[in-house]
Amino acid sequence: MAILVTGGAGYIGSHTCINLLNAGYEIVVVDNFSNSKPEVIERIKQISRKNFLFYQVDLLDEVAVENIFRENDISAVIHFAGFKAVGESVNIPLSYYHNNITSTLILCEIMKKYGVKKMVFSSSATVYGDPEKCPIPENSTLSTTNPYGSTKLMIEQILRDLGRSDHDWSIALLRYFNPIGAHESGLIGEDPHGIPNNLLPYISKVAAGDLPFLNIFGDDYDTKDGTGVRDYIHVVDLSMGHIRALEKILTTKGVEAYNLGTGKGYSVLEVIKAFEKVSGQRIHFKVSSRRPGDIATCYADIRKAKNELNWQASKTIEDMCQDTWNFSINNIKV
Ligand code: UFG
Secondary structure, eight states, X not given: OEEEEEXXXXXXXXXXXXXXXXXXXXXXXXXXXXXXXXXXXXXXXXXXXXXXXXXXXXXXXXHHXXXXXXXXXXXXXXXXXXXXXXXXXXXXXXXXXXXXXXXXXXXXXXXXXXXXXXXXXXEEGGGBOSOXXXXXXXXXXXXXXXXXXXXXXXXHHHHHHHHHHOTTOEEEEEEEOEEXXXXXXXXXXXXXXXSOOSHHHHHHHHHTTSSSOEEXXXXXXXXXXSSOEEOEEEHHHHHHHHHHHHHHHHHOOEEEEEEESOSOOEEHHHHHHHHHHHHOOOOOEEXXXXXXXXXXXXXXXXXXXXXIIOOOXXXXXXHHHHHHHHHHHTOXXX
């Protein structure tokens, strides 16, 4: 019996593959490398010292996806694959809806056909929109502010409806807060194409001298120092949350959402300070205007994941910055 990992060459997918292999699971990985590189697959094998089957397949290719289910004994799916850039989704919404939603529908149809009714789905805290309160519990009002977020929320809805239609389904909707950091080996991490949109990849490039300074998007928010506050979580902690969620769905039924965060909020200035401390580099910055769509504060209520998945993040903001920097200076980005 194997666990199928879609998007397994991606940032969170690759770290989860390592943890699955370390935990003794057999895995089958599918990725079309639309936002990742083939080297990642080799590095997962190198780090874990284990082998697995890999398919370079686009989930929109129904025939090829069905082939994976025909050729393997799949017991559950961890579904990471999807487009994920907020800004890009505003410019090409149809591509986002088609790619993220159609591929999930195809995957679910085939899972149903082969009697595989267990899924861990990669959702996002973006489904909370501008949250009414922090920490944010899972039963908060859901809304979105961009097409990327809408695809996550729509897929959650599709999976809930699927679970209502057939009670044999067991699905965990994992709402990630802000994943950062990299594997301790420095071999895999986040390596966005071009100029990064997210805070940590950007800071990393400033520290390395590839970009002159960071733009802080607003210092007039109603937060501790005026800059945006987020719940940053180490990608290795986050990937362990998937193992716990998988263990849960393998033994239960129903559809449940879980926040994967640390429950702590750090401001942009605090993250800069932590990064400077571990890297010994000065992070130059300028304060610019607010980024459209940004919210002031976002951090998780982590009690449900702790109580029901027996999972909690353990790494500190310094660990997260250290591993991000380590991956960056390793200069063997993949
Ligand atoms: N920020 C800057 N300068 C930058 C980049 C970011 O000041 O160059 C600030 C933002 O204003 C925000 C914080 O740093 O206050 C974090 O921004 P990110 O872009 O790193 O992350 P977001 O919280 O905006 O979004 C992330 C993911 C989304 C996901 C969301 C879920 O990128 O995919 O978390 O809450 F939907």
